[in-house]
Amino acid sequence: MGDGEIGRDAIAAVETVIRPYIRRTPVIEIEAADFGLGGHPIVLKLEVTQRAGSFKTRGAFANLLTRNVPSAGVVAASGGNHGAAVAFAANRLAKPAHIFVPEISSPAKIAKIRGYGADLVVGGARYADALQASEAFAAQSGALPVHAFDQRETLLGQGTLAFELEAQAPDLDTVLVGVGGGGLIGGIAAWYCGGVKVVGVEPEGSPTLTKALEAGKPVDAATEGIAADSLAPKRIGKLVYPIVRDHVASVVLVTDEAICAAQRALWEAARIVAEPGGVAATAALLSGRYRSRPGERIGVIVSGGNTTAVSFDR
Structure with missing residues (x-):
């Protein structure tokens, strides 16, 4: 597969190839009131259940x-x-x-x-x-x-998550996505291509996409914070940048405290365990950094279950 457009047709073709090897991860609806919020139920895409623990x-x-x-x-x-x-x-x-x-x-x-x-x-x-x-x-x-995010095949593979989500929750208005190097949000934005509002969420300590959009190109950013092992490369990918520039509606920043609170809230409301980087998108919603519109149907990607937060040692 050579260099070519990163779009719906290519993502769908890759989905057919990888389908025997991946899980079609579930979505669940959680009442907004369970998180102390108002509005429609929130749709969680549980990529924490993916093989090897993440998207x-x-x-x-x-x-x-x-x-x-x-x-x-x-x-x-x-x-x-x-x-x-x-x-x-x-x-x-x-x-x-x-x-x-x-x-x-x-x-x-x-x-x-x-x-x-x-x-x-x-x-x-x-x-x-x-x-x-x-x-x-x-x-x-x-x-x-095999690059973690700045590789065409990587972006196409991550885009298959949106391929699944569109079929599972076709009425979403907005999808919140955690951002590190941008492979996931790039793939998701390439699939939806403006048809659904895609919002990026970054930790305040590692604002790679925020800095890139401010500069008009990928630039170095800080690499700090509780989610630094999964959401803190130096800069956004070169292949990722034009996709997010054209098809991502906005980017919000969340604190480490909001990330920890989101981990606790997911556990308490639904017994979902996720690592810090996997709950950044949830943190944006629960902390108010992303404020929903009346009637807005929101999907949240929860990815990254490789954590020692739960231990079965006795």
């Missing part, structure tokens, strides 16, 4: 199934979830995987990557350091790089 599995399989994988296998840099997804996909397809993660990656994600049998290297302070190390490894080994 990243979609993009991982899209890469491995539509690109030529050399004998050296694949290599990926990740805050954790992308690494787990690539390791899982490689394991299922019997391909070698080499994963580079920074020191801030959570123990739950590191354990998952190791559990899938990948060659794992932990080093560097942030995602950018892991990316640099992975690029050096790719050049030396000949392994195929």
